[in-house]
Amino acid sequence: MATEHIQSPLPGTFYRRPSPEEPPYKSEGDSVAPGDVIGLIEVMKSFHEVKADKAGKVVRFIAENEEAIMAGAPLLEIEV
């Protein structure tokens, strides 16, 4: 089974949930379609949605919630 990474388009802080009270956008085992929101990146106090660019199934999150990441950093691994 091939796996691929979804990368962050921006540097900043990664969030897996739309807000602290809500469930994560995606969890391990969930299926992902292109355009699905998989998390938020906070950059200079503004929030941007990260969308999947391919279809697959979430194997694991590489970046943790609230982790500081660089542009191009892998966020999650999906099985395609």
Add this chain to the structure above:
Amino acid sequence: MPIRSLFIANRGEIAVRIIRAARELGIETIQAYSDADADSLAVQIADRSVNVGRPHATKSYLNIEGMVEAARQSGADAVHPGYGFLAENPDFADAVAAAGMVFVGPDGNTIRMMGDKVSARQAAIRAGVPVVPGSEGRIEDPSKARALAEEIGFPVMIKAAAGGGGRGIRIAASMEEFEQALPQARAEAQAAFGDGGLYIEKVIGQARHIEVQVLGDGTDVVHCFERECSLQRRRQKVWEEAPSASLTQDIRDSLCDSAVALARAVNYSGAGTVEYLYDDQTGDYYFIEMNTRIQVEHPATEWITGIDLVAEMLRIADGQPLRLAQDDVICHGHAIEVRLNAEDPANGFMPFPGVVGDLRLPGGPGVRFDSMLYSGYAIPPFYDSLLGKLIVWADTREAAIIRLDSALSELEIAGVKTTKPLFRALAADDAVRSGAVHTKWLEGWLEDNATNLT
């Protein structure tokens, strides 16, 4: 002075500014930095630096316990909070004092009182300062609310007492709308803030933002004239001037005197700013809030008065009485500051962190550049987008705008998009040149012009 070492509990250009002022007073500088700021200019030029945690501000610059402990362990005598982060957090001021250090600013109780909208408004009323007409505190009885709205005149704003930052506000243009909006606003406030308390205020249309800089030593207070900051985007100031070209001398005198009266009434200690809305059609001004810290736009005031406001803050924190009487503070010429942010104005002001390439800075008479930039600096994405401020001075406003445009034409920050194109376009705009602006003007102008700002 007894303050021999200063912990700087902030970052960016203001940290650099504070280090410069402290160094000239012979004070050792100890710079706090997060993991993301290890290479910052402030860390490079400070005498010492202390790591205060992970990049995200809640884990470093906003962590009260961590900051106080880092300051205490560094052996600092005093803590300067800068602006933003913990600068107006009364618990931080209290914790610094409780740990045996001097907080450079007013005490926690003053910050607490001026930070609460209702108590600040009441302090202003007690000091005889005009406030936006509205309810004295919370309104509970609907029939009294109706009577008050009638008296104030429509349109009126219904605001949630627990709201802030533009949240929890409704505007009613007529009594009919008011009666409909009142119960809805109460339910919304209850749902959003867990507190259904409301108050009402008159809507001031097309106002200017004018603010008065004050310095107090706990007993005496002087003002350092006013700044006008009417050019704003999403309530963020982008261009500030001192003095305001829209005031007559009589109104300037009474406005500045009212700020002194308020600061004196609360025994203000430190540098502070009293903010007003000014209606240039009627000549009326209204207190909106007091900021109990140094402000981003303080250099404009420094230039027209010749006063080093950050150095004065340190002297006051050190327990020294004000060195200036009101007659010593003289306004000379005109200063303009613009905020260079790492944002792309042609693309919805999208943040643009990146690595600074070649840097070419403007110079010559009447040009000052306060920034955290150096060539090769990687701008962290975790904090606000302010990179620096270009401040110009000339003997008239007209000459200052010409100088601003000339200095902007010299400035080159390679590798990142900045708000420079916005300021070149504004400097050439007839409304800006004639000063015919108000706090909503820039957003309308941007709808027509933003896409050309490249």
